[in-house]
Amino acid sequence: MEPSSPSSKRRKVEGLEGVADSQAARSVEDLVTPCYVGYLSIIQRNSERMLRRAQQLGCQLRPHMKTHKTIQGGILATGGTKRCITVSTLAEAEFYADAGFEDICYAVPITSEKLPRAAQLAKRCTFHVCIDHPAALEALCQFSEKVWSVFLMVDCGYGRDGVDPADPQSFAMAKGLAESPQTQLAGLYTHGGHSYDAQDKEAVQRIALEECEAVAKFAAALRAEPWKLQVPVVGVGSTPTCSNPPTALPGVTEMHPGNYIYYDTMQQALGSCSEKDIAVRVLMRVIGAYPKKNLLLVDMGWTACSKQGEASNFGRIEGYPQLKVVNLKQEAGLISSCDGSPLNFNDFPLGTLLRLEPYHSCAHTKQHDRIHILDEDRRTVLETWPICRGW
Amino acid sequence: MEPSSPSSKRRKVEGLEGVADSQAARSVEDLVTPCYVGYLSIIQRNSERMLRRAQQLGCQLRPHMKTHKTIQGGILATGGTKRCITVSTLAEAEFYADAGFEDICYAVPITSEKLPRAAQLAKRCTFHVCIDHPAALEALCQFSEKVWSVFLMVDCGYGRDGVDPADPQSFAMAKGLAESPQTQLAGLYTHGGHSYDAQDKEAVQRIALEECEAVAKFAAALRAEPWKLQVPVVGVGSTPTCSNPPTALPGVTEMHPGNYIYYDTMQQALGSCSEKDIAVRVLMRVIGAYPKKNLLLVDMGWTACSKQGEASNFGRIEGYPQLKVVNLKQEAGLISSCDGSPLNFNDFPLGTLLRLEPYHSCAHTKQHDRIHILDEDRRTVLETWPICRGW
Numbered sequence: 126m127e128p129s130s131p132s133s134k135r136r137k138v139e140g141l142e143g144v145a146d147s148q149a150a151r152s153v154e155d156l157v158t159p160c161y162v163g164y165l166s167i168i169q170r171n172s173e174r175m176l177r178r179a180q181q182l183g184c185q186l187r188p189h190m191k192t193h194k195t196i197q198g199g200i201l202a203t204g205g206t207k208r209c210i211t212v213s214t215l216a217e218a219e220f221y222a223d224a225g226f227e228d229i230c231y232a233v234p235i236t237s238e239k240l241p242r243a244a245q246l247a248k249r250c251t252f253h254v255c256i257d258h259p260a261a262l263e264a265l266c267q268f269s270e271k272v273w274s275v276f277l278m279v280d281c282g283y284g285r286d287g288v289d290p291a292d293p294q295s296f297a298m299a300k301g302l303a304e305s306p307q308t309q310l311a312g313l314y315t316h317g318g319h320s321y322d323a324q325d326k327e328a329v330q331r332i333a334l335e336e337c338e339a340v341a342k343f344a345a346a347l348r349a350e351p352w353k354l355q356v357p358v359v360g361v362g363s364t365p366t367c368s369n370p371p372t373a374l375p376g377v378t379e380m381h382p383g384n385y386i387y388y389d390t391m392q393q394a395l396g397s398c399s400e401k402d403i404a405v406r407v408l409m410r411v412i413g414a415y416p417k418k419n420l421l422l423v424d425m426g427w428t429a430c431s432k433q434g435e436a437s438n439f440g441r442i443e444g445y446p447q448l449k450v451v452n453l454k455q456e457a458g459l460i461s462s463c464d465g466s467p468l469n470f471n472d473f474p475l476g477t478l479l480r481l482e483p484y485h486s487c488a489h490t491k492q493h494d495r496i497h498i499l500d501e502d503r504r505t506v507l508e509t510w511p512i513c514r515g516w
Numbered sequence: 517m518e519p520s521s522p523s524s525k526r527r528k529v530e531g532l533e534g535v536a537d538s539q540a541a542r543s544v545e546d547l548v549t550p551c552y553v554g555y556l557s558i559i560q561r562n563s564e565r566m567l568r569r570a571q572q573l574g575c576q577l578r579p580h581m582k583t584h585k586t587i588q589g590g591i592l593a594t595g596g597t598k599r600c601i602t603v604s605t606l607a608e609a610e611f612y613a614d615a616g617f618e619d620i621c622y623a624v625p626i627t628s629e630k631l632p633r634a635a636q637l638a639k640r641c642t643f644h645v646c647i648d649h650p651a652a653l654e655a656l657c658q659f660s661e662k663v664w665s666v667f668l669m670v671d672c673g674y675g676r677d678g679v680d681p682a683d684p685q686s687f688a689m690a691k692g693l694a695e696s697p698q699t700q701l702a703g704l705y706t707h708g709g710h711s712y713d714a715q716d717k718e719a720v721q722r723i724a725l726e727e728c729e730a731v732a733k734f735a736a737a738l739r740a741e742p743w744k745l746q747v748p749v750v751g752v753g754s755t756p757t758c759s760n761p762p763t764a765l766p767g768v769t770e771m772h773p774g775n776y777i778y779y780d781t782m783q784q785a786l787g788s789c790s791e792k793d794i795a796v797r798v799l800m801r802v803i804g805a806y807p808k809k810n811l812l813l814v815d816m817g818w819t820a821c822s823k824q825g826e827a828s829n830f831g832r833i834e835g836y837p838q839l840k841v842v843n844l845k846q847e848a849g850l851i852s853s854c855d856g857s858p859l860n861f862n863d864f865p866l867g868t869l870l871r872l873e874p875y876h877s878c879a880h881t882k883q884h885d886r887i888h889i890l891d892e893d894r895r896t897v898l899e900t901w902p903i904c905r906g907w
Contacts, residue, residue, distance in 0.1 A: 157606075157907055158629075191846060213847045215548075233847050234803045234813065236866045238549075257804060260866045285845055286804050286813050318845070412625045413649060413677050422625065422677050428882050429907070432824050454676055454709070455582060455878055456604045456624050475627045475651045487846055491819050491883070494906060515885060516548055516820070 151506045153499060154478065158410045159429035161493040162480075163510075166501055167404035168386060172201040175367065175385050182374050187211050187230060187360060189383025192487045194513040195496065196224045202386055211381040215242050220513040222250050231255065232314060232381070234278060234286055237264035244271050253311045257288050259298060266307040275302050276314040276358070281339035282332070283318040290343035299347050303354045312358025312378070315340045320365035326396035333366035341376025364388075368397035387486035390440045405496070406443060406480040407489055409458065411473050419461050421448075421473055425481065426456040429492055434484025443480040450481065542897045544890060545869065549801045550820035552884040553871075554901075557892055558795035559777060563592040566758065566776050573765050578602050578621060578751060580774025583878045585904040586887065587615045593777055602772040606633050611904040613641050622646065623705060623772070625669060625677055628655035635662050644702045648679045650689060657698040666693050667705040667749070672730035673723070674709040681734035690738050694745045703749025703769070706731045711756035717787035724757035732767025755779075759788035778877035781831045796887070797834060797871040798880055800849065802864050810852050812839075812864055816872065817847040820883055825875025834871040841872065 153162065172188075179186035188202035191213035199210060199221060209228045212218045218229050219242075230253040235243060246252040256262055257278040265273045277299050280287035288295035303310040317336030323329040340359055347354045360379035361367075367382035374380070387405045388398040407430050413422030430439055430453055438449040442460070448468075452459040460479075462468050483489040490496070490512060498508045544553065563579075570577035579593035582604035590601060590612060600619045603609045609620050610633075621644040626634060637643040647653055648669040656664045668690050671678035679686035694701040708727030714720040735747045751770035752758075758773035765771070778796045779789040798821050804813030821830055821844055829840040833851070839859075843850040851870075853859050874880040881887070881903060889899045 159907060233815065236801060236803050236815075238801065238867055242548075258866055264866070284809060284811075285843075285848060285850065286806075289808065410627060410629065412627050415677075417680065418675060420675075424624065424627075424907075427824075427879065432822070432879070433818075452676075457676060459676065475649060475655070476629055488818065488823070516550060516815075 153408070153497075153504045153506060156408060156497060156506065158408050158478070159425040160408050160497060161405065161429075161489065161495070162408055162497045162499050163387070163405045164503060165498050165507060167402060168198065168498075169201060171386050171388065171398075171402060171404060172204075175202075175382065176204050178367070178370065179380055182370060182377075182380070184374060184377060185209060185379045187362075187379045187381040188386070189213070189232070189362070189381050190217055190221065190513075192383045192490060193386055193496070194220070194490060195510040196221070197498075197508070197510045198386055199224070199226060211383070214513075214516045215239060215246070216515045217513050218246050218252065222246055222252075227251055229253070230276060230311075230314070230381070232276075232316070234258065234261060235265075236261060237268070240264065240268045244268065247271055247273070255314055256302075257286055259294075259301070262298060262301050262305070262308065266305050269307065271307070273308045274311045275308050276311045276360070277302060279313050279315040279340050279343055281315040281317055281336045281361070283316060285316070285318055287315060290339055295343070296347065296352060299354055299356075300352060310354060310356065312356055312360060313340050313344055314360045314381075316381075317361060317363045317366045320363050321391075321395065323365065323395060326369055329365045329369050329395060329397075330371065333369060334371045336361050336363075336366055337371060337374050337377050341374075344376060364392060365395045365397050368392070384487060387490075389483045389486040389489075390437060391434065391485050394437075400482070403482050403486075405483060405486050405489065407440075407483060409479050409481065411475055411477040411479065412457070414470050414473065414475065416468075416470055419465075419468055420451070421460040421468065421470075423458045423460055423479060424456065425453070425458045427453040428455055430458070430481065430483070431485070431488035431492055433488040437484050439481065440484040441482040443482055445479070448479075544799070544888075544895045544897060547799060547888060547897065549799050549869070550816040551799050551888060552796065552820075552880065552886070553799055553888045553890050554778065554796045555894060556889050556898060558793060559589065559889075560592055562777050562779060562789075562793060562795060563589075563595075566593075566773065567595050569758070569761070570771055573761060573768075573771070575765060575768060576600060576770045578753075578770050578772040579777070580604070580623070580753070580772050581608055581612065581904075583774045583881060584777055584887070585611070585881060586901040587612070588889075588899070588901045589777055590615070590617060602774070605904075605907045606630060606637070607906045608904050609637050609643065613637055613643075618642055620644070621667060621702075621705070621772070623667075623707070625649065625652060626656075627652060628659070631655065631659045635659065638662055638664070646705055647693075648677055650685075650692070653689060653692050653696070653699065657696050660698065662698070664699045665702045666699045667702045667751070668693060670704050670706040670731050670734055672706040672708055672727045672752070674707060676707070676709055678706060681730055686734070687738065687743060690745055690747075691743060701745060701747065703747055703751060704731050704735055705751045705772075707772075708752060708754045708757045711754050712782075712786065714756065714786060717760055720756045720760050720786060720788075721762065724760060725762045727752050727754075727757055728762060728765050728768050735767060755783060756786045756788050759783070775878060778881075780874045780877040780880075781828060782825065782876050785828075791832075791873070794873050794877075796874060796877050796880065798831075798874060800870050800872065802866055802868040802870065803848070805861050805864065805866065807859075807861055810856075810859055811842070812851040812859065812861075814849045814851055814870060815847065816844070816849045818844040819846055821849070821872065821874070822876070822879035822883055824879040828875050830872065831875040832873040834873055836870070839870075
């Protein structure tokens with residue numbers, strides 16, 4: 126068998142057999158545009174690197190599925206174990222549980238109306254919920270069917286959610302979680318999301334250290350007198366902080382980054398990765414040319430790209446550093462030259478395929494129902510992975 | 517039968533029988549959040565008003581489906597005829613053709629790789645494509661299976677797409693379309709999208725007039741010596757210009773707005789509608805409360821809302837003029853007070869349902885797979901309409 130045949134290539138992707146759909150093994154030229162594609166070798170490399178980094182730091186990696194939302198990405202991110210993941214919606218939790226994943230943490234504060242679905246999940250797999258409010262603890266205790274495994278969310282400075290580790294009430298909540306017959310304290314969960322606002326790699330590393338120290342210190346205090354609580358897991362994570370972690374993470378047992386599997390131009394600007402680590406593209410075709418306005422029209426609008434990253438031209442056009450996306454409408458985008466010089470319109474006839482290196486891969490993923498996975502040649506479609514949708 | 521029973525309510529919606537799915541007739545309290553809801557009476561009123569306006573202006577309404585992307589919205593927007601619509605993707609065209617819609621215009625410049633699908637559509641219904649480039653005309657002519665019905669796109673000042681009506685080459689293209697055995701000139705299509713940049717209603721009306729004059733003058737010139745072409749349709753349209761049209765549209769035969777069926781706070785700011793005309797909401801629940809930061813956390817992130825309208829707080833929270841969305845993360849949003857005054861947290865216990873009047877309803881629609889349609893009481897779920905996805 127030829128090593129370059131699509132079937133032999135698919136066989137090389139361990140754990141992914143049988144997921145190719147009817148769209149597999151075509152060329153990228155056959156794809157309807159706009160669409161979303163991923164470069165398999167980069168996705169694999171990003172996955173393996175983060176697994177190795179967690180191991181070196183003595184941590185369990187609990188990769189976040191929110192960026193890719195695919196079964197196949199989950200298999201790669203867990204090194205094939207399909208165990209120990211983080212999700213951002215109950216729909217994702219159900220999607221992964223259906224595919225046989227285990228030890229799933231739903232990392233958004235849960236409220237009472239979501240408990241019946243969460244209870245169903247907990248019957249099928251090891252499933253953890255997160256809370257940061259006494260009313261949520263009360264709701265868990267009143268939902269009597271179940272002993273819940275619960276992470277207490279901690280605010281390490283991001284300011285989105287989580288309890289204040291300096292507040293005495295946060296200790297009382299941890300104690301309540303540990304001692305209620307309806308709940309058990311799985312551990313602490315924090316997200317150093319303020320690393321996204323850092324101006325450089327040094328600032329990211331400072332935040333990584335703060336993130337780690339805030340939660341490790343809180344865990345140590347909970348384990349000490351007078352609380353004497355079991356705190357099995359101490360989890361930190363954001364892609365910037367996990368891509369540039371401190372040399373050690375004392376007191377931390379888990380990390381849960383998500384974006385790293387794809388990365389994007391925002392992460393590159395934060396120093397989390399280099400351009401060659403960006404694994405996904407939005408594919409588009411030229412559908413109009415307006416020399417008087419020095420503009421090309423493409424069939425990628427904000428429906429395919431999202432409007433995030435407008436100040437950064439929504440990302441970069443692979444292989445054409447002289448081009449930039451200047452505007453996105455609903456189903457069309459406008460491209461011009463970066464420096465205002467006249468485009469050579471002969472180089473971009475109608476139908477020309479272009480590829481956007483995305484500004485924020487989480488946002489681009491949300492716009493699509495599937496991602497086409499390309500081989501090393503960046504042309505052969507090996508597989509098409511469905512993306513989990515909804516809530 | 518009680519007039520308030522869900523089944524009798526459903527029966528009142530003419531032309532929509534049989535579309536209720538298993539989620540119908542529940543209360544809004546039963547809905548998983550975040551989700552997308554529409555107020556049926558407003559959708560109906562907006563639809564009827566635009567149909568009446570077109571009639572008064574002596575135009576055919578060819579409503580754009582891109583905002584709602586639902587079969588049921590299409591039925592209302594066409595006054596039940598299911599004829600004469602505009603779509604923004606081939607997926608939409610197929611979606612509506614499958615549901616028996618006729619006379620469909622795909623209003624994005626078409627290129628050669630999309631012709632096989634377009635040809636399939638043209639076998640099933642009256643289907644029009646749009647072009648603005650000689651290479652696209654050539655591609656249509658080379659695709660020999662078919663005589664294509666083609667709109668020539670005209671740039672009336674928006675600058676997105678369309679030929680320049682002052683350019684002699686544009687006349688040559690119209691002539692080529694009219695005279696090629698493979699194409700027939702359906703008419704002219706323009707979109708006054710620059711009305712979205714207008715600062716007030718007067719500016720919108722000026723643009724509406726320009727939009728109309730630019731295309732009507734071009735049509736008149738094409739019909740005169742030396743061209744003597746048949747130009748059956750002269751179409752204009754954007755929701756701002758069609759909501760505040762000139763008193764007459766001389767020379768115009770069609771209008772194709774889309775957003776008006778839902779409207780949004782952006783359209784309200786443009787003077788296209790008043791707050792009571794905004795027909796859709798993103799539903800969310802309070803999932804966290806942080807008095808020290810004066811913040812509520814809700815389960816609506818940018819996945820449910822899009823990030824459009826950040827400078828306008830993504831819209832408005834129905835019934836709570838004192839609240840605003842201050843930040844959106846992937847699966848969570850932060851709400852605070854507009855004036856910085858302390859929130860009364862007792863008024864917003866965990867689980868509280870809030871409703872966002874959206875900034876840009878086209879963008880919010882794209883984030884969802886379905887819209888739950890509510891009765892006059894804004895609580896009873898009458899029906900759930902699937903939203904067309906993809907390309």
